Amino acid sequence: MPQMSPMWWMTLMFMFNSMIVLSITMTYFNYKTSLKLLSSTKKISLIWKW
Incomplete structure (x- = not known):
């Protein structure tokens, strides 16, 4: 040895x-950005419903 x-x-x-x-830290930032993307897609879908 x-x-x-x-x-x-x-x-x-x-x-x-x-x-x-x-x-x-990468996982944390990915989580934050995915949450932002999720909220923005929800807003977009709400706009599309109107």
Whole structure:
């Protein structure tokens, strides 16, 4: 078993954490934009009904 250097391990963990944070923020922004799109499509459909 080769000994893992702490610097390499910390870099790996940092990359992993940043990927998780990035995915969470992307999901959050996608959720917000999809809600906006949903509300706008509802408005458009209401206009079309009139």
